[in-house]
Every structure is written in structure tokens, then in C-alpha cells.
Amino acid sequence: MTAPADPSGWNLRATYAALPDPFWERAEPARFPAPELVAWNAPLAESLGLAFPAGEPERRAHLARFATGAWLPPGAVPIAQAYAGHQYGHGTMLGDGRAILIGEQVSPAGESFDLHLKGAGQTPFSRRGDGRAALGPMLREFLVSEAMHALGIPSTRSLAVATTGEMIPRDGLKRGAVLVRTAASHIRVGTFEYAAALGDRTLLERLTDHAIARHDPDLTAEADRAALFLGRVVLRQARTIARWQSVGFVHGVMNTDNMAVSGETIDYGPCAFIDAFDPESVFSSIDRHGRYRYSQQPAIAQWNLARLAESLLPLMIAHEGDEALAVDRANELLGAFPAEHGRAWIQCFRAKLGLVAEERDDAALVRDLLAWMHAAKADFTSTFRALAEPSPVPDASRAEWDARWRARLARESDAGCSAPARMRAANPAVIARNHRVEAALAAAEAGDLAPFEALLAALRRPFAPTAADAALREPPPPEFCGYRTFCGT
Ligand code: AMP
Ligand code: MG
Numbered sequence: 001m002t003a004p005a006d007p008s009g010w011n012l013r014a015t016y017a018a019l020p021d022p023f024w025e026r027a028e029p030a031r032f033p034a035p036e037l038v039a040w041n042a043p044l045a046e047s048l049g050l051a052f053p054a055g056e057p058e059r060r061a062h063l064a065r066f067a068t069g070a071w072l073p074p075g076a077v078p079i080a081q082a083y084a085g086h087q088y089g090h091g092t093m094l095g096d097g098r099a100i101l102i103g104e105q106v107s108p109a110g111e112s113f114d115l116h117l118k119g120a121g122q123t124p125f126s127r128r129g130d131g132r133a134a135l136g137p138m139l140r141e142f143l144v145s146e147a148m149h150a151l152g153i154p155s156t157r158s159l160a161v162a163t164t165g166e167m168i169p170r171d172g173l174k175r176g177a178v179l180v181r182t183a184a185s186h187i188r189v190g191t192f193e194y195a196a197a198l199g200d201r202t203l204l205e206r207l208t209d210h211a212i213a214r215h216d217p218d219l220t221a222e223a224d225r226a227a228l229f230l231g232r233v234v235l236r237q238a239r240t241i242a243r244w245q246s247v248g249f250v251h252g253v254m255n256t257d258n259m260a261v262s263g264e265t266i267d268y269g270p271c272a273f274i275d276a277f278d279p280e281s282v283f284s285s286i287d288r289h290g291r292y293r294y295s296q297q298p299a300i301a302q303w304n305l306a307r308l309a310e311s312l313l314p315l316m317i318a319h320e321g322d323e324a325l326a327v328d329r330a331n332e333l334l335g336a337f338p339a340e341h342g343r344a345w346i347q348c349f350r351a352k353l354g355l356v357a358e359e360r361d362d363a364a365l366v367r368d369l370l371a372w373m374h375a376a377k378a379d380f381t382s383t384f385r386a387l388a389e390p391s392p393v394p395d396a397s398r399a400e401w402d403a404r405w406r407a408r409l410a411r412e413s414d415a416g417c418s419a420p421a422r423m424r425a426a427n428p429a430v431i432a433r434n435h436r437v438e439a440a441l442a443a444a445e446a447g448d449l450a451p452f453e454a455l456l457a458a459l460r461r462p463f464a465p466t467a468a469d470a471a472l473r474e475p476p477p478p479e480f481c482g483y484r485t486f487c488g489t
Contacts, residue, residue: 009049012075012103013112016185019210022198023191027080027100029069030121030131032176034165037064038135038449039142039456041159044182048159049108067162068178069100069120076102076115080123084197085190085257086307088291094190094257095125098133101186112214113182115159120178134174135163136441139452141179141268143440147432147459148265153243154236155265156183175445184264185214189308190257196311204314215262226315229261231333234305236263238337241301242344246352247428248274248380250294252284252485256304270485273431275475277373277380283434285484302337309334351426352384353405354419357412365401365408372398379475381431388423428462430469434483435476 017024037060045052052059065071072078080096087094100120104112118141119133142158149155159180166176187207195207208226212219216232219225240263244251251258252270260266270284279295287293292300309330316326349366350358373383376395387405409416432455440451458469465473476483 009051010073010075011049011106012073012115013106014075014077014079014103015112015210015213016081016101016104016114016187017077017079019206020203022082022203023195023207024079024081024101025095025124027078027096027123028121029072029078029100029117030164032068032070032164032166032178034163035061035064035068035070036163036165037061037067037160038163038177038444039139039158039161039452041142041146041157044157044159047107047109048105048113048182050105063160064162067117067160067180068164069102069117072102078102080125081186081191082125082194083188083190083257084194085188085255086193086304087255087257088287091193093194096123097126097129098123098131099181105182113184114186116181116183116186118179118181119164119176130168132164132166132168132176133178134168134170135161135177136174136445137269138177138179139441139444140437141181143437143452143456143459144268144271144432145181145265146456147462148249150460150462151243151247151428151431153247153249153265154240154263156181156260158182183260183266184262185211185260186266187211187214187261188257188266189259189261189304189311190255192261192308192311193256196314201314201318204311208312208315211261224316224319226312226319227329227333230305230309230312230316230330231336233261233263233308234333234337235340236261237301237305238298238340239263239344240265241297242341242348244297245294245345246348247431248277248294250274250281250283250292251297252282252287252292254292254297254300254304256307259301259304261308272434272483272485274380275433275483276377276481277370277383278377279370279374283483283485298337298341301341302334305334305337348426351422353387354409354416354423354426355412356422359408359411362408365405368401369405372401381428382473382475384423384427385429388420388427390420425463429465429473430458430462432459433472433474433476434485435480436472 078100082095085094099116099118102115104114106112122131138161142161145155145158159182161177161179164176167173168176195204212229219228222228250272258267272283274281280293282290282293317323320326346363409419440455443451458472
């Protein structure tokens with residue numbers, strides 16, 4: 001237990017900023033004309049030890065100043081992190097161009113969370129960008145990250161959104177906003193690519209030890225900790241990607257700078273949940289070749305992890321004393337991905353079918369249902385959720401599959417009696433459907449936050465819908481097909 005540092009609960013430290021200079025640049029938040037609080041995540045705030053009484057105008061004004069960087073909590077050190085990354089396969093130098101890390105809040109439970117102001121102004125890494133963000137995309141990240149968290153999927157979270165009082169050029173003029181994001185850390189595969197490119201093994205080791213201290217402290221004293229850390233990241237990512245697939249999530253822009261070594265889902269840009277199932281679903285308007293489509297996510301994760309392995313190789317060579325041995329070790333660690341992903345994938349989908357026992361043909365049962373859904377253009381979320389309902393077979397084309405599944409359930413030790421309850425706990429009824437998210441954002445843009453708040457409330461209890469959520473559970477109308485998200489965030 002770490003005691004709160006002051007009566008308001010702030011308990012910041014800045015261990016990333018204690019890394020050597022090349023890893024960050026000092027960055028002051030912009031001065032915004034009129035910060036105004038739009039969203040405050042009270043349950044998250046409370047878990048961080050920031051149990052502010054909500055609602056009072058003075059308090060809201062203070063939180064808006066905090067969210068936009070006009071007021072920094074005690075102990076804050078505002079910096080932009082340096083990183084590189086492979087974007088659509090091409091390596092480049094990046095860095096936080098529109099986000100400022102102010103430090104790590106240590107929660108009453110002793111866990112630390114980065115506090116990151118996304119859209120807080122230009123930094124030394126902004127290149128030609130304005131360092132700003134528009135309200136719609138920041139509320140979108142708030143909704144989707146909270147939805148992922150409620151689904152039990154590792155994710156960064158959203159503490160607050162505040163508008164800045166500025167209008168910014170985004171397809172016309174849009175209201176500027178800042179999102180306060182929390183994360184186990186913002187260390188990306190691209191942070192390691194950057195560290196390796198510095199060509200200084202001591203610096204690479206400093207970053208690795210920092211990441212290990214934060215995510216895998218049990219490895220701190222291991223001589224081959226760089227390799228062991230790589231192995232941990234491989235396993236975490238394998239599980240996270242399987243979880244994405246189990247809810248029909250497409251991240252949309254899995255560049256190496258958008259993959260966290262913590263295993264948390266990060267950087268909600270052109271992401272989306274699939275409605276009618278198609279394994280080749282792509283939502284990002286700039287992903288023309290479908291590099292980041294649903295079915296490709298495990299392969300891309302492995303490609304990204306290979307970039308992490310290359311970056312860590314100098315430390316592994318130093319430990320093994322031999323390059324060929326180090327490369328073999330790296331390949332062996334990367335090779336653990338398919339098995340771990342497969343294990344996590346079948347574990348998720350078994351639960352979705354109400355299965356507990358493990359049978360060899362279970363994977364085929366899952367694949368055949370997915371193939372039926374694809375052929376029938378069936379809604380991913382509703383199809384799985386409906387398995388828990390005592391409804392008739394929806395389609396003659398699925399009768400054979402239903403018979404196989406019912407026979408399989410009958411072989412469970414409870415003969416499938418508790419399967420509906422198990423399935424209701426494994427198959428969300430409410431997901432962040434694109435058409436609902438768009439409608440909530442359009443209303444928020446126009447000053448009406450009620451649809452955003454209703455959707456957020458429903459997304460926070462995805463497995464236990466209420467009658468009030470009925471409309472939010474409906475698949476989109478047909479004219480919504482071919483939905484695309486835009487990266488101009
Ligand atoms: P993203 O596509 O959001 O992962 O961002 C890719 C890179 O572009 C990161 O280095 C961002 O910091 C940078 N970036 C995105 N938008 C802006 C902006 N409006 N101003 C400056 N940099 C930006
Ligand atoms: Mg990014």
C-alpha cells in the first residue's frame with residue numbers, strides 16, 4: 001500500500017523521465033483558451049486514488065484544467081517520448097507528436113499508471129502536425145477503450161476528455177479536445193526499435209531494465225532478462241490478439257509504434273468491431289491492401305514481435321556471447337506465438353460455445369460456425385449471444401452445425417445444463433457498434449452528450465444488458481455496410 005501523496009490523492013512519480021535524455025524531450029502543454037470537462041471516468045479515477053466528488057462546477061473546472069495540461073499535479077514532469085516504428089511495413093522515426101506524458105500515478109493498490117494527455121499541443125516530435133486532437137476521435141477512444149476493458153481485454157483506459165475552446169482544422173473546423181489516457185506504460189515495440197537504432201548497448205539496456213521493472217519485475221535479477229522479457233511480450237501479445245478476435249475487434253493500424261510491450265491494446269484510431277462476420281474485414285480508409293484486416297492480426301503481431309526481437313538482439317548476443325546462438329534463441333521465443341495464440345483462441349471460443357471440457361474437434365466446431373456466419377453474413381456478436389437463448393435454429397443452413405454442437409454440449413459433465421449461463425458470461429450482448437458510436441459522436445459534436453453517456457453505460461456492462469440497451473444491441477441497418485474509419489484524428 002502506498003499512501004496518497006496529498007489529500008486529493010495525487011501520487012505521481014516520473015520514472016520514465018529518469019531515463020537518459022535520448023528517450024524523451026521536455027514538452028509543455030499548449031495554453032488553451034477555454035478548457036471544459038466533457039467526460040470524467042469516476043470509477044477509473046477512484047481506482048487510481050483520485051476519488052474527487054464529481055459534479056460541482058468548481059471541481060469540473062479544475063479537472064478540465066488538469067485534463068488539458070493547464071494545471072499539473074504535484075510531481076508531474078511533462079515530456080514527449082521518443083520512439084520509432086514500422087508504419088505499414090516501413091521504418092520511420094516518430095515520437096509523441098501530440099501527446100504529453102506527465103508521469104505515473106501510483107494507485108492505492110500500489111500499481112502505477114502513465115497519465116498521458118493526448119492532443120495537448122505540439123512537441124519536438126510534431127513535425128508538421130499541430131499536436132491537436134478533435135473531440136470526436138477522443139470520445140471515440142474513450143468509448144472503445146472502456147468497452148474493451150469491460151470485456152476483460154487488456155487495454156489502455158480513458159480518464160477524461162476536455163474540450164480546449166479551440167477550433168481545429170479537421171475536414172472543416174472541429175472542436176479541439178484532450179484525452180487523458182492511462183496505461184501500464186506507453187513503451188512500444190517502436191520504443192525498442194528507437195533504442196536499438198541509437199547504437200548504444202547501455203541505452204538499450206536502460207530501456208529494457210525500465211520496461212522489466214514495470215511489467216516483469218520478477219525478471220529483474222535474471223542474467224538473460226532481455227530474452228526472457230521478449231518471451232513475456234510474445235505471450236502477452238498472443239493472448240491479447242486472441243481476445244480481440246473473440247469479440248470481432250479489428251485494431252486497424254497495428255504499426256509497431258502502436259503495439260505496447262505491456263500487452264495492452266493501445267492507440268484507438270481506425271478500429272472497429274465487426275457486425276456481419278467477414279474474416280477479411282478492414283475498416284481503415286488508408287489500409288488499402290488490408291494489411292491489418294481481422295484475419296491477419298496474428299501474423300502482423302508476429303511480424304511486429306520480430307522487430308522487437310531484432311531490437312533486443314544486441315543484449316541477447318552480449319549474454320550468449322555468440323550471434324548465432326542469440327538468433328536461435330530469439331527465433332525460439334518468437335516461435336512460441338502460434339501455440340500460445342492457438343491456446344488462448346480456443347479457450348476464448350470454447351467458452352463462447354458454452355464448453356468446459358476439451359475435445360480435439362472443438363476448433364473445427366468453432367471454425368465451421370465462423371464459416372457459416374461468413375457465408376450467411378450473420379452478425380458476429382448476435383450469433384454468439386443467441387446461442388445462450390432458447391431460440392429455434394435461425395437458419396436451415398445451420399441445422400447440421402447446431403446438431404453437432406448440441407451433441408457436443410451433451411458430452412459436458414453437466415450435460416450442458418449450465419451452458420446458457422456460461423455463454424451469457426462469455427458472449428457480450430453490447431459492443432461498441434460502429435453506427436452507434438458514430439451517432440453518439442455526432443450528437444456530442446452538436447453539444448448533446450446524452451447518447452454518449454447512454455452508450456458508455458451500456459458498454460460498461462456488456463454481459464448484462466438491460467431493456468434500455470435493446471436498440472444499442474441491434475446490428476446496423478444495411479446502408480451502414482462498408483463502414484470506413486478515417487485516420488485523420
Ligand atoms: P498515430 O497514427 O496516432 O499512431 O500517430 C502516428 C504518429 O503521428 C505519432 O508519432 C503521433 O504522435 C503523430 N501524430 C498524429 N497526429 C498528430 C498531430 N495532429 N500533430 C502532431 N503529430 C501527430
Ligand atoms: Mg500511435
